[in-house]
Amino acid sequence: VIELRTDWLTGRTVLFAAHRADRPNEFAAQVGTEAAVASRPCPFCPGHESSTPPAVYTQADVAGYWRVRVVPNKFPAVSIEEPIVTGAHEVVIESARHVDRMAALSVAELAEVLSAYRARLVHWRESGRFEYGLVFKNLGAAAGASLAHVHSQLIALPEVPGPVAAEFARARQSLEEKGKCAYCQLVAQEREAKERVVLDRDGFIAFCPYASLQPCEVWIMPTTHEAWFEARRLEGGDPLAEILRTILTHIEGVLPRVAYNVLVRTSPWQVDAAEAGHWRIEILPRVNALAGFELATQTYINPIDPIRAAQQLLIAARETNR
Numbered sequence: 001v002i003e004l005r006t007d008w009l010t011g012r013t014v015l016f017a018a019h020r021a022d023r024p025n026e027f028a029a030q031v032g033t034e035a036a037v038a039s040r041p042c043p044f045c046p047g048h049e050s051s052t053p054p055a056v057y058t059q060a061d062v063a064g065y066w067r068v069r070v071v072p073n074k075f076p077a078v079s080i081e082e083p084i085v086t087g088a089h090e091v092v093i094e095s096a097r098h099v100d101r102m103a104a105l106s107v108a109e110l111a112e113v114l115s116a117y118r119a120r121l122v123h124w125r126e127s128g129r130f131e132y133g134l135v136f137k138n139l140g141a142a143a144g145a146s147l148a149h150v151h152s153q154l155i156a157l158p159e160v161p162g163p164v165a166a167e168f169a170r171a172r173q174s175l176e177e178k179g180k181c182a183y184c185q186l187v188a189q190e191r192e193a194k195e196r197v198v199l200d201r202d203g204f205i206a207f208c209p210y211a212s213l214q215p216c217e218v219w220i221m222p223t224t225h226e227a228w229f230e231a232r233r234l235e236g237g238d239p240l241a242e243i244l245r246t247i248l249t250h251i252e253g254v255l256p257r258v259a260y261n262v263l264v265r266t267s268p269w270q271v272d273a274a275e276a277g278h279w280r281i282e283i284l285p286r287v288n289a290l291a292g293f294e295l296a297t298q299t300y301i302n303p304i305d306p307i308r309a310a311q312q313l314l315i316a317a318r319e320t321n322r
């Protein structure tokens with residue numbers, strides 16, 4: 001069964017060459033051994049703080065030992081040096097422990113990581129110099145990681161990148177035409193259909209998107225309208241860390257030690273994004289390499305239908321709960 005899907009909102013085009021009987025982990029041969037390059041001594045471990053630029057943000061325990069540390073990127077992809085400001089680029093060192101998997105962090109540790117994301121996005125947003133901020137994680141060499149120690153990156157940019165601006169323009173047009181947030185409508189549709197939903201509780205939904213680029217891709221979205229990740233309402237506790245950890249654990253249940261990217265997609269920082277924008281976290285397992293076809297056509301080939309991927313993730317969930 002071959003089906004071409006284009007998602008009107010994100011503009012993604014995916015060719016589903018679905019071998020429906022296949023489990024996603026039959027492709028795991030391409031992903032299992034991709035441990036990031038071992039680097040000793042590890043520059044992100046305690047005791048090696050001088051091998052990174054000085055921290056711009058830390059969370060420490062009562063004894064003064066840091067647990068989360070944010071530093072400017074030593075090898076920035078963008079530069080904040082005047083006179084030409086092209087962007088800010090930071091590294092979030094997510095734990096003092098030398099672990100490589102994000103799911104190896106406890107819920108409490110992940111909550112501190114999410115706080116660091118929020119604080120640094122707020123910092124750059126309030127600087128007034130940038131229009132857009134992105135937090136992303138590359139885990140495993142296949143996902144672009146060069147260091148194993150659990151970390152993510154933040155980039156703030158003076159202009160909204162083209163594909164993000166195009167998606168936002170479509171969302172704004174949809175809001176004007178229908179009077180409703182396009183993403184809130186998407187949440188309602190996924191809830192109604194149920195078949196791609198992996199989790200729906202505590203104000204969040206996690207589902208495998210209709211035009212999934214990769215097997216077991218999952219989006220986590222707030223089920224009430226929230227434009228900006230960094231402006232999240234946290235009264236009454238924050239269930240997101242536990243939900244994120246749960247989803248990562250399910251993905252690793254289906255695809256052990258898979259390389260993946262996590263993208264925290266907040267809305268553009270312009271004021272009028274409040275109604276049309278809606279943040280999400282994308283978790284993209286890197287099962288299929290970006291090959292010539294993808295690069296030439298910007299069309300992705302995914303062998304697993306997202307309905308089937310959601311079923312596999314739910315089976316993994318039952319196995320962990322047993």
Ligand SMILES: [Zn+2]
Pocket residue numbers: 042043044045097098099149
């Ligand atoms: Zn380390």
Ligand SMILES: [Zn+2]
Pocket residue numbers: 181182183184185224225226277278
């Ligand atoms: Zn919304």
